[in-house]
Amino acid sequence: MTADCQAQIAAINRAASSEALIGAVRSLAAQQSPAAIPKLIEVLGYNNPGAAVAAVDGLIQLGAIAVQPILDTLDGYDYGARAWASRALAKIGDPRALENLLAAAQGDFALSVRRAAAQGLGQLDWAQLPEAECQVGQQRVLTALLNAVQDDEWVVRYAAIAGLQSLAQAAPYLATSITARLQQAATEDPDLAIQGDRAGPWSS
Amino acid sequence: MADQQAGLTVESAIANLRQTDDLGLRYYAAWWLGKMRVGDRAAIAALLAALHDEADRSPDGGYPLRRNAARALGKLNNPDVAPALVACLDSSDHYVREAAAQSLEQVGNAESIPALRQLLAGGVAAAVQVPGKPHLAQPYEAILEALGGLGATEAIAEIQPFLAHPVQKVQFAAARALYQLTGESQYGDRLIQGLQAPKLPLRRSALIDLGAIGYLPAAEPIARTLAENSLKLIALKGLLEATLRAHPEPKLHSDSGQIMALMDGLL
Numbered sequence: 001m002t003a004d005c006q007a008q009i010a011a012i013n014r015a016a017s018s019e020a021l022i023g024a025v026r027s028l029a030a031q032q033s034p035a036a037i038p039k040l041i042e043v044l045g046y047n048n049p050g051a052a053v054a055a056v057d058g059l060i061q062l063g064a065i066a067v068q069p070i071l072d073t074l075d076g077y078d079y080g081a082r083a084w085a086s087r088a089l090a091k092i093g094d095p096r097a098l099e100n101l102l103a104a105a106q107g108d109f110a111l112s113v114r115r116a117a118a119q120g121l122g123q124l125d126w127a128q129l130p131e132a133e134c135q136v137g138q139q140r141v142l143t144a145l146l147n148a149v150q151d152d153e154w155v156v157r158y159a160a161i162a163g164l165q166s167l168a169q170a171a172p173y174l175a176t177s178i179t180a181r182l183q184q185a186a187t188e189d190p191d192l193a194i195q196g197d198r199a200g201p202w203s204s
Numbered sequence: 205m206a207d208q209q210a211g212l213t214v215e216s217a218i219a220n221l222r223q224t225d226d227l228g229l230r231y232y233a234a235w236w237l238g239k240m241r242v243g244d245r246a247a248i249a250a251l252l253a254a255l256h257d258e259a260d261r262s263p264d265g266g267y268p269l270r271r272n273a274a275r276a277l278g279k280l281n282n283p284d285v286a287p288a289l290v291a292c293l294d295s296s297d298h299y300v301r302e303a304a305a306q307s308l309e310q311v312g313n314a315e316s317i318p319a320l321r322q323l324l325a326g327g328v329a330a331a332v333q334v335p336g337k338p339h340l341a342q343p344y345e346a347i348l349e350a351l352g353g354l355g356a357t358e359a360i361a362e363i364q365p366f367l368a369h370p371v372q373k374v375q376f377a378a379a380r381a382l383y384q385l386t387g388e389s390q391y392g393d394r395l396i397q398g399l400q401a402p403k404l405p406l407r408r409s410a411l412i413d414l415g416a417i418g419y420l421p422a423a424e425p426i427a428r429t430l431a432e433n434s435l436k437l438i439a440l441k442g443l444l445e446a447t448l449r450a451h452p453e454p455k456l457h458s459d460s461g462q463i464m465a466l467m468d469g470l471l
Contacts, residue, residue, distance in 0.1 A: 112433070116471060119471035158467065158471075159471045192449070196444060196448055
């Protein structure tokens with residue numbers, strides 16, 4: 001661990017105010033050091049939204065290397081920390097988070113988590129999986145996102161449609177069935193914002 | 205609360221609202237009928253009756269049940285309730301007046317405009333804090349927003365001075381109304397400036413106002429504002445829907461495409 005990392009971790013541990021904590025978390029996140037990962041994950045459980053946002057941003061920047069540590073910690077988390085962790089996983093897009101994101105998109109209590117997970121399911125980096133596993137995974141994502149298009153919250157439906165658009169681009173063999181479902185949403189959804197056509201090579 | 209909600213039906217909610225033994229059940233039932241948008245005659249009759257309740261009193265002399273009933277009536281999409289809400293604008297309870305003004309905007313009945321204008325009497329000079337209370341003489345934000353939403357162009361001259369009211373949220377409400385009434389960009393731009401306010405509650409307020417008026421030049425400033433993504437998404441949804449209403453076909457328009465791109469970045 002570099003001296004800078006240690007200094008920032010010490011600053012987090014002794015932060016006496018919310019501002020000081022957020023500043024120290026930002027500085028640690030900016031190090032982009034794998035040694036910062038456990039502390040950034042710990043911060044997700046501090047019940048401080050500003051600090052959590054900074055930690056999530058740092059974990060997203062770190063990317064794939066942060067995925068396994070996050071997954072390993074998920075079960076022990078309290079509710080709020082799990083929500084932040086799911087957001088980080090959604091943005092990183094590593095397919096190892098598939099199970100977590102499938103569950104979060106369809107079942108999480110917090111709409112911000114369902115929203116992030118639905119969008120994240122569309123952004124998974126499928127190239128990391130063998131082809132057979134990839135198709136099974138894409139089918140499961142399709143089913144989950146088609147469920148999320150029925151969510152009570154407009155923003156989750158919106159995110160699911162964004163996710164479906166990304167999925168159609170990543171998996172063109174699914175584009176026809178996705179387009180049909182989106183055309184249905186364009187006429188049936190109660191919110192006008194959901195009815196807008198989305199740009200995309202598959203949607204003309 | 206969740207247990208109560210799970211057990212409620214339209215009939216039991218109306219019955220809860222009509223009984224007088226358990227004030228908590230009545231209060232909850234009034235809220236529930238609004239949330240579920242139960243617009244049938246029996247529900248409306250029970251809510252209108254609740255506007256005259258004398259049993260449920262707060263320590264400061266307010267009427268909690270009346271507040272909830274007035275809020276619920278705004279959600280039922282029935283212009284016939286406007287006269288009862290107009291009568292609430294004379295209530296001794298500030299929060300009943302506020303709920304009534306908000307609901308009158310939602311109900312969309314322009315006949316309530318004169319009564320709303322009455323509450324601006326005395327202008328900014330009269331719009332001072334009530335001694336010992338956390339609020340001004342009238343619920344000015346709700347009144348100004350209602351006048352804007354109801355298209356009360358005859359009130360423009362009375363609204364303008366509120367741009368200089370010492371309370372910034374009142375200024376925002378005036379700018380929001382004046383944009384709706386005039387379409388002039390100076391008022392929308394003023395709300396964009398509000399997105400830079402040092403205090404988060406003010407930035408949130410400006411986000412909500414810009415979403416409500418669907419002011420297109422605000423799209424990128426909204427996306428950049430230091431506030432929760434959830435609120436920025438709601439504001440951008442307001443802009444997107446304004447664009448889609450202005451350009452119903454085709455539903456993909458360059459403005460709406462840009463707004464969606466900003467929204468996607470906030471998911």
